[in-house]
Amino acid sequence: SSIKVTLDDGTELPATLVGRDAKDDLAVLKIKAGKSLPTVKWGDSDKLMTGDQVLAIGNPFGIGTTVTAGIVSARGRDLHSGPFDDFIQIDAPINHGNSGGPLVDVNGNVVGINAAIYSPNGGSVGVGFAIPSDQAQKVVAKLMKDGSIQYGYLGVEIQPVTPDVASAIGLDHPGGALVSQVNDGSPAASAGVQTGDVITSFAGQDVKDPKDLSRAVADVAPGARETLDVWRKGKAVQISVAVGRNTDDVKTASADDGSGAPSAEQGSRLPAMGLGLMD
Structure with missing residues (x-):
């Protein structure tokens, strides 16, 4: 299947997959735009504190680029979706289509990547989760270097x-x-x-x-x-x-119930947060 990247002006460009990591739910794509494109800078998610203001950017329901505002509700959330759970919880509204969009601080630096929501009805109820930028940076660097992560x-x-x-x-x-x-x-x-x-x-x-x-x-x-x-x-x-x-068929030592946290792209509804433990 082909991958396309749509720029803010509507331009569609073919993209190649540099690498992906299913455990972190992250991937790196490469495009040839033929011109310079604006970029954003990584921020330091470790410096985020509960109550800090953040902006979530995405494409909810495919209607177009959308920015919503909120605060950091909590740090270090474990959703039992995998061995690396360390999510930033936010109250900025995110919905279907926000998954993969940046979470930025008041200086415009990327401090997270929107990943999942908790919802009893499939829509935003102010409980969203983002992958911390410090974690995402490590994954991106490894994928750009090797194309995969061991x-x-x-x-x-x-x-x-x-x-x-x-x-x-x-x-x-x-x-x-x-x-x-x-x-x-x-x-x-x-x-x-x-x-x-x-x-x-x-x-x-x-x-x-x-x-x-x-x-x-x-x-x-x-x-x-x-x-x-x-x-x-x-x-x-x-x-x-x-x-x-x-490998995909063995599990590292972890406190993970293996259920997988649904993404905001999938819409998603997190299961009840009980405690499941396995290797």
């Missing part, structure tokens, strides 16, 4: 460590990722990770919860050897593991 794979199913669990196993505070299952033949199994282990650190990064481990593992290049700090039967243990390669 993610690390550990091969464990994990759960949060509750205060009751921490007390029962002798941890002085809740935190880390409790291993509920080790997948056969996985890098974790080969390294000696056991069911009941609590992973407190990976590759030198503290693991506060299962999502931390998911992101840390995914960011490591397949084949790299990293150190796991594990709490096992009342003792701290270090384990060296050779990180595997995540």
